[in-house]
Amino acid sequence: MRPFEYLEPGSLEEAVGLLARPEYGSRPIAGGTDLLAEMKEGVVSPARLVGLSRVPGLRGMEVTADGVAIGTMTTLAEIAAHPTIVSRYEALAQAAGTLATLQIRNMGTLGGNLCQRPRCWYYRHPSVPCLKKGGDRCYALAGSSKYLCILGGDRCYIVHPSDTAVALAALGASVEVHGPGGARWMPVEELFAGPSADVTRENVLGDGELVTCVRLPEPEAGARSVYLKAREREAGDFALASVAAAVRPLGSTVAAASVVLGGVAPVPYRARRAEEYLEGRPVAEVDGAVAGRLAVEGATPMKDNAYKVLLAANLVKRAVARLLDS
Ligand SMILES: Cc1cc2nc3c(=O)[nH]c(=O)nc-3n(C[C@H](O)[C@H](O)[C@H](O)COP(=O)(O)OP(=O)(O)OC[C@H]3O[C@@H](n4cnc5c(N)ncnc54)[C@H](O)[C@@H]3O)c2cc1C
Ligand code: SF4
Numbered sequence: 001m002r003p004f005e006y007l008e009p010g011s012l013e014e015a016v017g018l019l020a021r022p023e024y025g026s027r028p029i030a031g032g033t034d035l036l037a038e039m040k041e042g043v044v045s046p047a048r049l050v051g052l053s054r055v056p057g058l059r060g061m062e063v064t065a066d067g068v069a070i071g072t073m074t075t076l077a078e079i080a081a082h083p084t085i086v087s088r089y090e091a092l093a094q095a096a097g098t099l100a101t102l103q104i105r106n107m108g109t110l111g112g113n114l115c116q117r118p119r120c121w122y123y124r125h126p127s128v129p130c131l132k133k134g135g136d137r138c139y140a141l142a143g144s145s146k147y148l149c150i151l152g153g154d155r156c157y158i159v160h161p162s163d164t165a166v167a168l169a170a171l172g173a174s175v176e177v178h179g180p181g182g183a184r185w186m187p188v189e190e191l192f193a194g195p196s197a198d199v200t201r202e203n204v205l206g207d208g209e210l211v212t213c214v215r216l217p218e219p220e221a222g223a224r225s226v227y228l229k230a231r232e233r234e235a236g237d238f239a240l241a242s243v244a245a246a247v248r249p250l251g252s253t254v255a256a257a258s259v260v261l262g263g264v265a266p267v268p269y270r271a272r273r274a275e276e277y278l279e280g281r282p283v284a285e286v287d288g289a290v291a292g293r294l295a296v297e298g299a300t301p302m303k304d305n306a307y308k309v310l311l312a313a314n315l316v317k318r319a320v321a322r323l324l325d326s
Helices: 012-019 035-040 076-081 083-088 090-098 102-107 110-115 163-170 272-278 288-295 307-324
Strands: 005-007 026-029 048-051 061-064 067-071 174-179 182-187 210-217 224-230 241-250 253-262
Touching: 012 026, 012 048, 012 174, 012 210, 026 035, 061 083, 067 083, 076 083, 076 090, 076 102, 076 110, 083 090, 090 163, 090 224, 090 241, 110 163, 110 210, 163 224, 163 241, 163 253, 224 307, 241 307, 253 272, 253 288, 253 307, 272 288, 288 307
Parallel strands: 005 048, 026 048
Antiparallel strands: 061 067, 067 210, 174 182, 174 210, 224 241, 241 253
């Protein structure tokens, strides 16, 4: 690992000021479970790490009449165990509580989980200079595409690795981004960007910008949600495919539905056709298999990952059954 400087600013303004100087090669570090692995493996070599642990106001959760605000230095374990998250934002509790391992959930933060880098083998290999690292080609095209995307690829075919991002998108969360120009809020889905925007990045954060807070709206009466994930091993494994779904039944009808897929696209993928199918439909007439088929409509699998089409469709079918079967 190359030597680096480590700084611990005592305020958000100081942290932003340190990060806003790209000439120093600065990177924010939260729990370090992803960034330090990248550094040890020689994938990235920042000259300066800006630790966020002493920045006031970034850790903790506040429950208000409008919903919940979560500081991005809050750990995944704290989120998964919070009684309000467990009872009112089930999909987030399930996503945060089952990802990675207990050790990583104890160290890893919400901000780090949202901003972690992709897991593509070729990206993670220090001597493979693929497009995402400024090289001239995608090595996955001639290699293994088993874990890559079936929707939204464009020169790069990563899948977004964060489970919490998928749950937050389905729950209508928004994020606060703090940078040299002040603070701005955006829906969580707008934080992420696919490869067609800039193949070297996965989000819209500019130099010096940090994700500081995630806000979840108060769920409407009767709303419920679920997160289902398929993976190869029971613990410590990323999603082959996942779904976060939320519904609000009104009488015998589905008044509102939100369906977001993980593990299938470079960003959390909103399955609009499935949502349109569910919304306004009498519960008794909902066919989960149809919702599943519509969720993956337009998928263009790669050489080794056609299995993901059926896997994601079946997860949606199961999620719909879990939410609507009484
Ligand atoms: C074996 C293993 C299995 C895993 N399985 C899963 C899984 O199944 N699902 C899943 O979702 N994740 C999984 N992960 C990833 C893990 O959840 C992340 O490593 C962790 O959430 C990152 O959080 P952190 O606080 O340690 O981030 P760090 O490592 O500190 O940072 C990660 C990245 O985010 C940036 N960053 C951190 N905080 C901010 C911020 N507030 N604003 C802007 N940028 C920021 C850093 O610069 C860095 O690039 C796994 C990791 C491992 C090692
Ligand atoms: S999929 Fe993206 S990250 Fe993976 S090798 Fe291709 S360009 Fe690199």
